[in-house]
Amino acid sequence: MTFDPAALRAQFPILARRVRGQPLHYLDSAATAQVPLAVLDAVRTHDAMHRANVHRGVHALAEEATQAYEAARGAVAGWLNVAPDEVIFTSGATAAINLVAQSWTRSLSPGDEILLTELEHHSNIVPWQLAAERQGLVLRALPATAEGRIDLAALPAMVGARTKLIAATHVSNVTGAVTDVAALVAAARSCGAKLLLDGSQRAPHGPLDIPALGADFYVFTGHKLYGPNGIGALWARREILAAMPPFLGGGEMIRRVTIERSTYADPPRRFEAGTPPIAQAIGLGAAIGFLSTLDWSAVAAHEMSLTQRLLDGLAADRRIRIFGPAGLQSRIGVVSFDMEGAHPHDICQILDARGVACRGGHHCAQPLMDRFDLAGTTRASIGIYNDASDIDALLDGLDEVARRLCA
Amino acid sequence: MTADDLYQAEIVARAKSGAGDSRLDPHDARATVDNPLCGDRVTLDLSLAAGHVVALGHRTRGCALCQAAAETLRRCAPGMAPSEAPAHREALAAYLAGRQDLPERLADFSAFAPVRSHPSRQGCVLLPFEAFIEAAAMVDPDRR
Structure with missing residues (x-):
């Protein structure tokens, strides 16, 4: 260190x-954060020496690529202090939030509420608007204080029996304010809601202990974590992921396909349809490896x-x-x-x-x-x-x- | 290209003139447009007679380039036909992109020549024209 x-x-x-x-x-x-040599080298080495698709081939390159890809998942899990099979690679935080908004919300009913905050990035607003339009959900928003923090005093009046999710930034990308996560966890627990945290601005400022935080979903993006573009991650507890239907369909995410219907792989692969951003994931793993030495x-x-x-x-x-x-x-x-x-x-x-x-x-x-x-x-x-x-x-x-x- | 070129005295002076509220009351048409990239906003009014712009007013919440462009358009607009608004916008866009010279009607926009080297700022100069186009489209057809 x-x-x-x-x-x-x-x-x-x-x-x-x-x-x-x-x-x-x-x-x-x-x-966007800049990338260190360790990331540049990792991506180049992968493409120069180990480039292949993952999880499918039996040849040496495919084995190497798969090993490196899954090692990157392990690195992300280590950064968050969670289990690797609870980490889903996405193209970024936006895609991760959209995944939750399009999949997890399927179990909600018209009139159910999602509580946002005025401090959110559009990527933690618009996906919920799309879900709300589709399913008749109600969006509410905690106000911001004059200091640029979430106004927690408004919290008791904003949560209730219909609140199913609180989706909030862990750190504001505008004001730099760190959210009092414990208050949001308590509010969510009081009404049986889940808590999603957008960690895009927090993840680059040191390793996390997500279980200790108490969130149910956590998302971040790699390009702010000194990693490549086009890679990010969603974390959720295993039982939550297991209950979520697929968001995108395609190769890699299935168990068995017939013309009539398909059955789906267990998480995380259920949510990683198609060829994933392999080199980017490996680059993200290298970024975390680099950051872990600090x-x-x-x-x-x-x-x-x-x-x-x-x-x-x-x-x-x-x-x-x-x-x-x-x-x-x-x-x-x-x-x-x-x-x-x-x-x-x-x-x-x-x-x-x-x-x-x-x-x-x-x-x-x-x-x-x-x-x-x-x-x-x-x-x-x-x-x-x-x-x-x-x-x-x-x-x-x-x-x-x-x-x-x-x- | 330096900030000296972009923020030359003429542009800064026009921006300061354009920072005020010159909206027209009454007006024949009003439109408000936002730049989705930065949140800048132009509200633009047209007053017309005999199918041509008599006066153009605006309130611009924007950067110096946007304010200066709105002010320059305010000066150039009298005599323009509302139906010509899209053509004027295209002519200015082509000038900023380095594809053609300015037409006589838009000669005052030559002060924006340094913006040709800053593609990310060209939308700032064009935003008042987007408002002009929207306002022109609202003009009663009988008055165009």
């Missing part, structure tokens, strides 16, 4: 490149130090308003803000000219933007490879934004 920020940066080749003639200061890891208490301290540096720098500018927790308590290094007189896209454009990569827009969280009466925010998000120079470059860039646009 080690954590040497400078040595760590060297593991990410892209951080050595220049952008617009400037050193790259990548502060958009909440959108001292996560040191990483957390480093990320929080940078977050504090950023919050302090932003707070020093009276034109800037932060949308999210002002302190470090129950937050990660995802920081959204606006600057009076400057639009997020203009801010990001000027920052880009200085090699600073930030995200501007609604962050696929329009209900939260509506809550704050904004079209969008500027968001800086901190990853394991960032250092103080990245934060300072951002703050210097904001000075230029103010000079250009706010005069």
Whole structure:
């Protein structure tokens, strides 16, 4: 277990490149994190030496590919502290949520309720809307507080006998607020509902203990976890998965097929129709292997130090308003803000000219933007490879934004 | 291409002019469009006479490029026929894509030449035209 920020940066080749003639200061890891050499090498080695389909062939390459694919499942299970056969590979968190929304909800009845929150990414809203339209379900949403957290005070009034699922973000992709999962678990248990957590923003910030969290479903995506695009995972307890019907049909997910009907494989294969994203899964496994070598208490301290540096720098500018927790308590290094007189896209454009990569827009969280009466925010998000120079470059860039646009 | 090119003084000045509310009351047609990628919003009003735009007003919640484009359109629009709105939008899109020069009617949009190097920002410039097209489609056929 080690954590040497400078040595760590060297593991990410892209951080050595220049952008617009400037050193790259990548502060958009909440959108997509960069990949270390370990992931690049794993994907290349698979395609160069072991490329084959999984679970079907008996030749050496197929055996090797299958072994690597299932080892990646094991790595994901280890990251979540769950059993490998409870992990389903998907193309990402969006696909994982859609899987639950299209499969698990089949057992629900018209009038049953799904409780969301105003902080959700669109990927944890729209799939439920589609399911609700199909089955006559009712969607409700917990409001957001002014600090950008889920308003738990509203929880008792929002759950009841018809509540069948609470679907909430584990960490807001806009405000960086970490959800009080225990409160949601208690609310769900009080009415017999299930709890789905979108862990896309939490998973990159250290290993998890899902059984201790108490969620029933957990989803995350690989490209934010320093892994490839096109891979993610759904976790659910074995008995829940066993009761769920297939979502997508095709090869790999069956037990027996006749022209008239089919029977289906047990989970996880029941939910992995067709050839899966094999190289991507192996890359994700490599990412987790890489991350598992880090001292996560040191990483957390480093990320929080940078977050504090950023919050302090932003707070020093009276034109800037932060949308999210002002302190470090129950937050990660995802920081959204606006600057009076400057639009997020203009801010990001000027920052880009200085090699600073930030995200501007609604962050696929329009209900939260509506809550704050904004079209969008500027968001800086901190990853394991960032250092103080990245934060300072951002703050210097904001000075230029103010000079250009706010005069 | 640098921020100097994109945020030249003329664009910033037009953006500041376009940041206000120039909506028309009364108006013959009003449309509101959103950019689904960023949430920017343009509400655009048309006032017409003899089948042509007499005045165009707008309220733009958007970036500097979007506000500047809306303001430029406000200046260019008088004399345009509503039915020409889609053609004007295509002409500007083609200019931004580097496929053709601007027509005389849209000459003021030459200030946006630096946007040709930023494909991700071209939608910002075109958003007011999407609102123009929608508003034009709402005009009573007898008045087009």
